[in-house]
Amino acid sequence: MEQEKKFYTLLVYSENIAGILNQITAVFTRRQVNIESLNVSASSIEGVHKYTITAWCYDDQVVKIVNQIEKKIDVIKATYFTDDQLFIRETGLYKLSTDEVMQNSEISRIVRHYDAQITEVNPTYVIVMKSGNTEDIMNLFNALNEFNCVLQYTRSGRIAVTRSTQEQVSEFLEQREKAER
Amino acid sequence: MDKEMITGSESLMRALKAEGVETIFGYPGGSIMPVYDSLYEYTRGEKKAFHHVLVRHEQGAVHAAQGFARTSGKVGVAVVTSGPGATNTLTGIADAMLDSTPIVVIAGQVGISALGTDAFQEVDLVGVSQPISKWSYQIRHADDVAWAVSRAFYIARSGRPGPVVLDFPKNAQTHLCEWTGPEHVKSVRSYVPYPTPSKSSISEAAKLINSAKRPLALVGQGVELADAHQELIELIEKADIPVGRTLLGLSALSSRHPLNKGMLGMHGQYALNMKTQEADVIIAIGMRFSDRVTGLPSTYARQAKIIHLDIDKAEINKCIHADIPVIGDCKVTMPAITKLLNKNDHTEWKKSFDSYFEMEKEQVIGPAIHPKEGPLLMGEVVNAVAEATKGDAVLVTDVGQNQMLSSRYFHYNKKRSIVTSGGLGTMGFGMPAAIGATFGAPDRTICMFCGDGGFQMNIQELGTIMEQQAPVKMILMNNNYLGNVRQWQDMFWNGHRSFTPMMNPKYNLIANAYNIPYELVVDRKELSSKVDKMLASKGPFILECAIKEDADVMPMVAPGKTIDEMMLKFNS
Numbered sequence: 001m002e003q004e005k006k007f008y009t010l011l012v013y014s015e016n017i018a019g020i021l022n023q024i025t026a027v028f029t030r031r032q033v034n035i036e037s038l039n040v041s042a043s044s045i046e047g048v049h050k051y052t053i054t055a056w057c058y059d060d061q062v063v064k065i066v067n068q069i070e071k072k073i074d075v076i077k078a079t080y081f082t083d084d085q086l087f088i089r090e091t092g093l094y095k096l097s098t099d100e101v102m103q104n105s106e107i108s109r110i111v112r113h114y115d116a117q118i119t120e121v122n123p124t125y126v127i128v129m130k131s132g133n134t135e136d137i138m139n140l141f142n143a144l145n146e147f148n149c150v151l152q153y154t155r156s157g158r159i160a161v162t163r164s165t166q167e168q169v170s171e172f173l174e175q176r177e178k179a180e181r
Numbered sequence: 182m183d184k185e186m187i188t189g190s191e192s193l194m195r196a197l198k199a200e201g202v203e204t205i206f207g208y209p210g211g212s213i214m215p216v217y218d219s220l221y222e223y224t225r226g227e228k229k230a231f232h233h234v235l236v237r238h239e240q241g242a243v244h245a246a247q248g249f250a251r252t253s254g255k256v257g258v259a260v261v262t263s264g265p266g267a268t269n270t271l272t273g274i275a276d277a278m279l280d281s282t283p284i285v286v287i288a289g290q291v292g293i294s295a296l297g298t299d300a301f302q303e304v305d306l307v308g309v310s311q312p313i314s315k316w317s318y319q320i321r322h323a324d325d326v327a328w329a330v331s332r333a334f335y336i337a338r339s340g341r342p343g344p345v346v347l348d349f350p351k352n353a354q355t356h357l358c359e360w361t362g363p364e365h366v367k368s369v370r371s372y373v374p375y376p377t378p379s380k381s382s383i384s385e386a387a388k389l390i391n392s393a394k395r396p397l398a399l400v401g402q403g404v405e406l407a408d409a410h411q412e413l414i415e416l417i418e419k420a421d422i423p424v425g426r427t428l429l430g431l432s433a434l435s436s437r438h439p440l441n442k443g444m445l446g447m448h449g450q451y452a453l454n455m456k457t458q459e460a461d462v463i464i465a466i467g468m469r470f471s472d473r474v475t476g477l478p479s480t481y482a483r484q485a486k487i488i489h490l491d492i493d494k495a496e497i498n499k500c501i502h503a504d505i506p507v508i509g510d511c512k513v514t515m516p517a518i519t520k521l522l523n524k525n526d527h528t529e530w531k532k533s534f535d536s537y538f539e540m541e542k543e544q545v546i547g548p549a550i551h552p553k554e555g556p557l558l559m560g561e562v563v564n565a566v567a568e569a570t571k572g573d574a575v576l577v578t579d580v581g582q583n584q585m586l587s588s589r590y591f592h593y594n595k596k597r598s599i600v601t602s603g604g605l606g607t608m609g610f611g612m613p614a615a616i617g618a619t620f621g622a623p624d625r626t627i628c629m630f631c632g633d634g635g636f637q638m639n640i641q642e643l644g645t646i647m648e649q650q651a652p653v654k655m656i657l658m659n660n661n662y663l664g665n666v667r668q669w670q671d672m673f674w675n676g677h678r679s680f681t682p683m684m685n686p687k688y689n690l691i692a693n694a695y696n697i698p699y700e701l702v703v704d705r706k707e708l709s710s711k712v713d714k715m716l717a718s719k720g721p722f723i724l725e726c727a728i729k730e731d732a733d734v735m736p737m738v739a740p741g742k743t744i745d746e747m748m749l750k751f752n753s
Binding site for chain 2: 071180
């Protein structure tokens with residue numbers, strides 16, 4: 001039976017020590033699994049970093065990847081989710097030519113239609129920002145691109161929080177601190 | 182009171198001493214000179230705390246540290262310089278990672294200000310060693326030495342052991358720091374070395390074992406690492422379960438134990454491989470279902486329910502699906518299961534192994550260890566040494582035919598009796614690992630079996646053996662071939678003996694050059710007396726045996742085959 005790859009989001013929490021990103025990505029590299037997007041930032045817990053990683057992989061593969069990541073000494077917790085278990089956001093930034101925007105009123109209509117924000121305007125460019133899911137952000141780009149007005153475009157990696165009512169990492173850390181005492 | 186200010190190197194010495202280190206395997210060089218300067222004082226006079234073994238190549242230092250760790254149960258230590266010194270340790274680090282061996286490798290590094298400038302002998306050791314080590318860390322300040330060393334030893338030896346790398350820039354070695362006593366790292370919050378086993382998994386495992394009609398236990402090095410030999414015996418005896426051992430788990434259960442049915446895998450016992458495909462319940466204890474054990478994984482033991490006891494969660498379902506995973510230290514989980522077991526009797530099932538064993542004895546073992554004619558065979562050499570040492574010696578092997586035949590025919594009555602490169606299969610491992618073993622188990626006889634290929638892969642360590650008078654009994658089984666590859670070429674690659682015949686030096690002259698006693702065995706009539714002479718000698722000894730050139734290791738599961746397709750004879 002041919003397995004199908006699924007789109008997974010991994011949430012990884014680690015200590016704030018240099019070189020951990022390298023260790024995490026190496027787990028993917030070893031299996032030649034492409035990382036689709038990656039976001040690293042401080043988490044709500046002081047000194048703990050949070051990684052949001054997306055990748056296409058097989059069911060059993062994602063379990064092994066998560067186990068191997070969690071095995072790294074300074075990784076606190078690694079878990080994987082499908083989209084229905086998460087609240088997800090990405091952001092797109094579109095730098096548009098002011099001339100083009102001024103000449104074609106359809107462009108600003110599209111920006112409003114997609115519920116995007118205009119964040120900066122000057123004589124040469126207009127910066128538009130859109131938060132949402134990948135598809136909406138891509139669709140806005142495609143729509144704007146038809147007017148040849150896009151000077152630059154970039155889309156962020158995914159950020160996500162779980163829909164679960166439990167906070168696994170803080171509970172885990174509490175348990176660890178209790179055990180250490 | 183005045184603060185005591187010391188250098189990072191002095192701090193390293195004190196931290197190592199606090200960890201109970203006595204033996205250091207190493208090789209000096211530019212970026213580690215401050216450490217060697219401190220080491221000078223710590224290896225003599227009033228401050229003497231360490232014995233430093235000067236190896237002849239950094240790879241040898243790591244393998245020696247591995248041999249030390251495997252025989253002593255302590256953490257092995259290797260100290261090397263930056264750049265090439267550091268990269269030369271990588272094979273040993275990868276080897277220790279695959280074989281769960283606790284070692285700490287301390288490497289010099291260029292000063293922090295020179296990092297990233299392609300300075301002389303600069304290499305990103307943390308970067309290159311991360312994927313092959315348990316933990317890899319750069320000590321950037323002298324203040325961090327005590328903490329980093331303590332954390333390194335804690336991580337190396339706890340849970341599933343493994344190699345730890347400390348990259349030590351020169352400025353951190355020379356700068357001053359305040360010494361406030363050694364650190365005692367007892368936990369790392371992100372790291373759970375001893376997971377708490379789930380009670381339900383233990384009761385489910387016991388229930389399944391109680392219901393089993395044809396149970397089989399597969400025992401790996403985890404039992405040795407957990408020092409759970411007695412707990413294993415209690416479990417298997419109560420439930421009357423026959424046992425197969427992995428290569429690294431060979432001395433987890435005495436060869437003499439009646440439930441011991443031999444070695445698993447590609448060149449393991451015929452009966453065990455056949456019976457694995459008949460067992461109804463398999464209890465895997467501290468083993469990782471390596472492809473050398475399972476053969477083709479998709480056809481491995483499909484009929485059996487599998488209980489997998491392991492301390493490392495990542496091993497569960499990695500290669501073979503476990504119906505009941507029992508995650509935890511097997512020294513804890515085995516007794517918990519045993520308590521819930523019924524006393525059982527599986528005489529019929531155990532007896533069913535016998536006919537296979539008889540077949541193997543008649544067709545393979547007998548001819549291998551008691552040949553009547555023809556050139557000397559590896560099996561009979563191993564058997565002669567095994568009988569003379571009565572199962573009390575430590576077997577150190579190199580890799581290849583010598584490894585498979587010595588592990589098959591050696592006898593193991595004591596724990597921690599096999600040192601071999603199982604996971605990585607590192608040729609050249611044997612000689613330096615055996616040096617380490619003489620320090621790790623100074624009261625035991627260390628027998629190192631090696632082929633002519635592997636002997637020459639770290640042959641420079643004969644210098645270390647000479648200098649240390651390390652009592653390694655080297656049994657060089659010379660068949661003038663890279664024998665294992667030659668066997669595969671004959672079997673699977675059109676018989677093209679592509680670059681496997683080997684032109685050899687005169688080993689007697691090499692032994693002579695290193696002032697190591699040497700004997701050559703050509704005729705089997707003189708085998709026993711020369712083995713006795715070797716074992717009676719005090720220091721190192723080289724016993725070269727002129728082995729039949731094209732003998733094969735049998736039985737064998739061919740690559741990609743199911744284990745019950747094991748061949749007793751090629752083309753049989």
